[in-house]
Amino acid sequence: MRQVWDFHGGIHPKENKTQSSQSAIAPAGIPPQLVLPLQQHIGQPAEPIVQVGDRVLKGQMIAEAHGPVSVAIHAPSSGVVSAMEIRPVPHPSGMSDQCIIIDTDGKDEWCELSPCEDYAALTPNEILTRIRQSGIAGMGGAGFPTEIKLHPPRHDKVNTLILNGAECEPYITADDRLMRERAEEIVLGLEIMAYILRPGECVIGIEDNKPEAIAALREAAKETQIEIVVIPTKYPSGGEKQLIKILTGKEVPNGHIPADIGVMCQNVATAAAVYRAIRYGEPLISRVTTLTGDCIAQKGNQQVLIGTPIEWLLEQNGYLAQKGSRLVMGGPMMGFTLDAINVPVVKTTNCLLAASYKELPPPQPAQACIRCGMCSEVCPAELLPQQLYWFSRGQEFEKAEHHNLFDCIECGACSYVCPSSIPLVQYYRYAKGEIRQIQADQEKSNQARERFEFRQERIEREKEEKEAKRKARAEAAAKAQAAKKEAAANKAPEPVASNDKAAAIQAALQRTEAKKQAKEAPQKATGDTQAVTLESLQKKLISAEDKYSKMQAAWQDAQVNNPERAEKLASAVTSSKDNVEKIKQQITELGGDNTAAVPAGPSIEELKSNLEKATGKLQLMLDTLEDAKQNHPDRVEKLERAVEKNRTRVSLAEAALRDADNPQKQTESTESEG
Amino acid sequence: MSIILSAVLTLLALATVFGAILGFAAIKFKVEGNPIVDQIDSLLPQTQCGQCGHPGCHPYAEAIANGEAINKCPPGGEATIQALADLLDVEPIPLDAEHGEEKGKQVAVIREDECIGCTKCIQACPVDAILGAAKQMHTVIAEECTGCDLCVEPCPVDCIDMIPVPQTIRSWSWNSPTAQPHMANQIIATDRAPGVTAQ
Numbered sequence: 001m002r003q004v005w006d007f008h009g010g011i012h013p014k015e016n017k018t019q020s021s022q023s024a025i026a027p028a029g030i031p032p033q034l035v036l037p038l039q040q041h042i043g044q045p046a047e048p049i050v051q052v053g054d055r056v057l058k059g060q061m062i063a064e065a066h067g068p069v070s071v072a073i074h075a076p077s078s079g080v081v082s083a084m085e086i087r088p089v090p091h092p093s094g095m096s097d098q099c100i101i102i103d104t105d106g107k108d109e110w111c112e113l114s115p116c117e118d119y120a121a122l123t124p125n126e127i128l129t130r131i132r133q134s135g136i137a138g139m140g141g142a143g144f145p146t147e148i149k150l151h152p153p154r155h156d157k158v159n160t161l162i163l164n165g166a167e168c169e170p171y172i173t174a175d176d177r178l179m180r181e182r183a184e185e186i187v188l189g190l191e192i193m194a195y196i197l198r199p200g201e202c203v204i205g206i207e208d209n210k211p212e213a214i215a216a217l218r219e220a221a222k223e224t225q226i227e228i229v230v231i232p233t234k235y236p237s238g239g240e241k242q243l244i245k246i247l248t249g250k251e252v253p254n255g256h257i258p259a260d261i262g263v264m265c266q267n268v269a270t271a272a273a274v275y276r277a278i279r280y281g282e283p284l285i286s287r288v289t290t291l292t293g294d295c296i297a298q299k300g301n302q303q304v305l306i307g308t309p310i311e312w313l314l315e316q317n318g319y320l321a322q323k324g325s326r327l328v329m330g331g332p333m334m335g336f337t338l339d340a341i342n343v344p345v346v347k348t349t350n351c352l353l354a355a356s357y358k359e360l361p362p363p364q365p366a367q368a369c370i371r372c373g374m375c376s377e378v379c380p381a382e383l384l385p386q387q388l389y390w391f392s393r394g395q396e397f398e399k400a401e402h403h404n405l406f407d408c409i410e411c412g413a414c415s416y417v418c419p420s421s422i423p424l425v426q427y428y429r430y431a432k433g434e435i436r437q438i439q440a441d442q443e444k445s446n447q448a449r450e451r452f453e454f455r456q457e458r459i460e461r462e463k464e465e466k467e468a469k470r471k472a473r474a475e476a477a478a479k480a481q482a483a484k485k486e487a488a489a490n491k492a493p494e495p496v497a498s499n500d501k502a503a504a505i506q507a508a509l510q511r512t513e514a515k516k517q518a519k520e521a522p523q524k525a526t527g528d529t530q531a532v533t534l535e536s537l538q539k540k541l542i543s544a545e546d547k548y549s550k551m552q553a554a555w556q557d558a559q560v561n562n563p564e565r566a567e568k569l570a571s572a573v574t575s576s577k578d579n580v581e582k583i584k585q586q587i588t589e590l591g592g593d594n595t596a597a598v599p600a601g602p603s604i605e606e607l608k609s610n611l612e613k614a615t616g617k618l619q620l621m622l623d624t625l626e627d628a629k630q631n632h633p634d635r636v637e638k639l640e641r642a643v644e645k646n647r648t649r650v651s652l653a654e655a656a657l658r659d660a661d662n663p664q665k666q667t668e669s670t671e672s673e674g
Numbered sequence: 675m676s677i678i679l680s681a682v683l684t685l686l687a688l689a690t691v692f693g694a695i696l697g698f699a700a701i702k703f704k705v706e707g708n709p710i711v712d713q714i715d716s717l718l719p720q721t722q723c724g725q726c727g728h729p730g731c732h733p734y735a736e737a738i739a740n741g742e743a744i745n746k747c748p749p750g751g752e753a754t755i756q757a758l759a760d761l762l763d764v765e766p767i768p769l770d771a772e773h774g775e776e777k778g779k780q781v782a783v784i785r786e787d788e789c790i791g792c793t794k795c796i797q798a799c800p801v802d803a804i805l806g807a808a809k810q811m812h813t814v815i816a817e818e819c820t821g822c823d824l825c826v827e828p829c830p831v832d833c834i835d836m837i838p839v840p841q842t843i844r845s846w847s848w849n850s851p852t853a854q855p856h857m858a859n860q861i862i863a864t865d866r867a868p869g870v871t872a873q
Binding site: 089091092093095096097366393423426427429430432433434436437441444445446447448449451452454455456 | 715718719720721722730731732800801802803818820841842843846847848849850851852
């Protein structure tokens with residue numbers, strides 16, 4: 001015999017189960033309209049895969065699982081999808097959500113199913129996929145997708161697989177009737193789950209107030225290794241962590257799930273649904289729901305199609321609205337009051353309690369906490385409800401969190417025993433909601449900060465890049481400029497600066513002026529000075545010629561590169577040319593006299609150097625001419641003229657040298673003769 | 675004499691050793707930035723709206739660390755002021771109305787058929803929550819929008835609305851029992867509202 005442990009606290013409220021547990025599960029029938037919320041489970045809502053106007057068959061998938069934590073939704077009966085719209089759904093907020101509406105045709109025509117005689121022929125993964133496709137979510141009340149929960153934990157092995165048949169909450173008898181009538185299905189469903197998880201042991205925990213169910217399960221599990229454990233009746237022994245404590249003596253640590261300590265807990269109704277899904281291929285389209293409370297004439301358990309409007313269901317069973325105090329979905333301890341009765345039954349609706357004023361009287365007004373400590377005595381999670389109350393009330397959420405607020409299972413035991421009628425659980429729910437909100441806000445603000453900082457960084461980076469680009473461009477431009485300048489300088493060293501040229505021209509003009517004066521001067525000069533004048537004139541001629549040729553070159557260059565300057569230079573060149581002509585004239589004038597007056601004339605050396613210079617220049621000019629012939633045809637004519645002049649100059653210089661040579665020879669010969 | 679000398683030498687040696695350790699620690703464990711600024715920054719709502727007169731939440735956090743008033747953040751409201759007062763150990767003061775009033779959470783929505791695609795709002799958005807390109811329609815990524823309001827003003831065609839974030843069934847949470855007097859009367863956790871009767 002297995003040792004049964006006890007958990008801290010707990011209460012013994014009036015059970016009120018016999019009202020509904022006496023009759024067998026009856027089919028509730030097909031309502032004219034089915035309303036199927038897309039979210040009946042924890043996780044993401046399912047995604048519709050039908051269109052308005054489609055005809056759907058019983059068991060046909062109408063919305064598929066969307067996202068990792070989600071389950072599919074199926075048509076509970078055949079009919080036509082008449083709408084997909086926002087409808088009120090059973091939720092504590094009383095708000096509405098997206099629903100698929102099916103107008104049933106009453107034929108209840110099944111779609112094709114894929115049954116499986118032997119689940120052992122399937123791999124565990126195939127079974128898990130079928131469970132997901134069948135839309136099974138935990139049917140005990142929370143509605144967590146069963147497929148996700150059944151995934152074997154990655155690190156730990158599941159040692160103990162527990163089926164929860166405790167059903168500790170007053171009034172509810174759905175699991176009780178299910179265990180009595182369909183014990184085989186539950187046992188076979190547990191075997192399928194065990195096939196996936198391969199646990200060390202399988203245990204079904206039942207409270208001792210359900211002897212018929214215990215007997216039925218014992219009968220069904222006779223040939224198996226499944227252990228049926230009877231536990232003492234105490235609320236909330238059906239809480240997952242409490243049942244684990246009772247059956248194994250282990251406690252699930254704060255912030256962990258049972259799988260972390262090698263335990264998994266499933267509801268008995270979930271096991272039955274898994275069996276039907278695998279064996280017959282039937283998706284989860286109906287469930288056993290307890291209809292109880294004094295406002296319902298025919299109390300009992302019914303097999304209700306998911307999506308059946310509660311209003312219709314109540315009317316079918318004789319709803320005495322005028323007697324009613326509250327309509328509660330779920331049990332009186334953990335369920336919630338429905339604002340309206342036009343909401344549908346969903347996968348987690350295990351009980352509808354239409355309570356009279358006598359059953360659920362309006363509560364007493366809350367009074368001040370007297371610090372009696374009864375709440376902490378009954379708390380099954382071993383918390384300090386009083387402290388949590390103060391913190392929640394004073395909005396000291398951080399302190400409430402430090403007092404393990406999130407370990408509270410909201411069982412309501414503390415509120416039940418509170419002599420001051422303080423709605424303690426309301427405070428905890430409020431505080432939990434606020435803390436979640438604060439956490440969500442914090443997350444969002446962190447995200448916003450990250451995005452903001454990233455943006456700042458990006459803007460900064462873009463600025464820098466722009467700056468770098470601008471700099472690179474400026475540098476490239478400067479380089480190009482420098483290269484251009486250099487090229488220009490190489491091509492024509494003369495026009496380095498036009499200012500210099502202007503100055504040169506100015507200087508040339510002045511010199512011409514001086515020459516004019518000098519020209520006048522020799523006329524007055526005596527014979528002695530004439531030789532000197534001739535000599536200086538010749539020098540002048542040479543320099544003038546030099547300048548002239550230079551100017552001409554510059555002018556030619558300017559013609560190519562700088563047309564404006566070329567015009568100015570052209571005039572300068574002509575004046576320079578005139579100058580040269582004038583000096584030549586002077587020389588020729590003086591030359592006659594000179595040869596007569598001073599036969600020696602300029603020394604032979606000078607004449608020779610003159611000749612050399614002249615021939616060099618001629619050669620240069622010829623080269624330029626050659627070049628011009630190829631590249632600048634317009635310049636050829638001028639150059640040819642210049643070359644002609646130079647030739648005459650060279651011949652002149654040669655003649656002069658010859659003349660100078662001959663008299664010398666003559667004198668030498670005469671001297672030698674003499 | 676030698677006792678005194680040895681004592682002096684010992685103390686000197688100890689002082690040198692500890693001085694070296696402290697000097698090393700000062701370099702090795704140097705804290706970059708002002709930690710109080712980061713703490714303040716983490717309490718601010720990060721809307722980056724600039725209503726406090728600073729170009730973002732972090733600059734305001736720096737200003738607070740340097741002694742500026744803590745009541746200049748309308749998006750954070752009283753809750754932020756309270757949190758800042760707790761952190762800095764000062765008296766909470768009411769929100770400075772000069773910088774705006776506390777509004778509920780908002781989200782920017784572009785009336786997309788009116789958008790001319792000028793990208794002005796994209797440049798204004800401090801958290802890059804607006805998508806679009808020149809001459810293309812823009813849209814707000816509602817998830818990322820902080821509701822800072824900064825995109826509304828630059829819009830040349832006034833096609834941006836600030837709408838309050840609606841409460842959905844998924845964002846809903848329980849109210850405080852004290853906030854709703856009728857709920858303060860209920861014992862069992864299950865009970866949220868007075869009874870409902872059919873018709």
